[in-house]
Amino acid sequence: MKIAVSSTGASLNSQIEPRFGRCEQFIIVDPETMRFEVMENPGSIASGGAGITTAQEIARKGAEAVITGHCGPNAHRVLTTAGIDVITGVSGTVQEVVTGYIRGQYTPSVNPNAPEHFGAGAGFKRGKGKGSNL
Amino acid sequence: MLISIASGKGGTGKTLVATSLACAIKDTYSVELIDCDVEEPNAHIFINPEFTVSEVVETPVPKIDESKCNHCAKCSKACVFNAIAILNESVLTFPDLCHGCGVCAFVCERKAITEVPYRTGLIEKGYAPGIKFKQGKLDIGRAMATPVIKKLKEDAGKEQDVTFIDSPPGTSCSMVEAVDASDLCLLVTESTPFGLNDLELALQTINQLGVPGAVIINRARPEDRRVEQYCQQNQVPILMQIPLDYSIARLYSKGITLALGSPQWRENFRHLFEKTKELVR
């Protein structure tokens, strides 16, 4: 099994990064052996649709679960279509959250927990709550 | 002549300037006013046009025939807007992110992609006495304003002597689309630190578009001269100052634009137009 965790650094002791699409790297962990690889996130530099390209990349890596802070509607749609469990609202180190997941401490989220463009920074778009109708 | 009216942030009085200009000169010139603030068009409140035509705006978005698709992901790699996700067993498209460029269909070797229309908004055209009026409205939940603005501007400035464009606020793609190709952009700002910051951004944006700019200070307060100083240093002309005045605000709140509510201001706006015209020449 493979679990993808949005991370602020390149090790198991790194803190989880709350943003999904704009996160610079993901740690992809095999929870049985705790071996991992670091995936550079193509979405972190995308001009738009960051979460979508990130989610697609994670699916391609064969991950079965994603652990992150906030996940918007587009990325959520890609991940759930790919059959990937999405765990949101989690904090701690990569090691801690992976262990937590294996112990069944988290429930996958059925709905996105962030609006579109959540991690994109100021000035990206006129800030007006626009729900996705997808 | 194409004159756009823009501002670095919302609520500065852009619409007041655009509608007053149009109303002040409509007896002398043939005038067109286009409200490109498609997320919240409100110029019509002051113009009271009678709408005669409405047109749906659609963009071409990809539709993928999954029976032909082999999930090679060439399309999704080619799309700079990330509007397509190709998974091992499924295909997802995000029409709200799609710019309708057609690159995905072009790169697909299996001919699995066709383009289908996707409605993003509506355009309304009509007339008020002496003014040809157009506005666009983005459909609720849609994110892509530029196709609506593009369509609004299709034949802008071709028939009338003067076309005024009320631009969306800010410096986003939709503002760029609205202001692009105008002969001059009037930037409406307030004399506050925020106003100055947004003005600087807006000036940078129009510079990059090669559109000359001039400034109008609204709710001007003589005690704050920051905007004036900035404009002097950067040689940007200030063409008008509208004071912070209770009677102006009251007219506006009744849906009466300044040039129609006050003969003095009507004269001021005619004068503003003459100055604008000189800068264009």
Ligand code: SF4
């Ligand atoms: S390029 Fe064509 S065949 Fe390849 S994934 Fe896209 S739609 Fe499918």
Ligand code: SF4
């Ligand atoms: S038409 Fe252009 S923007 Fe739309 S999905 Fe295809 S490549 Fe992307």
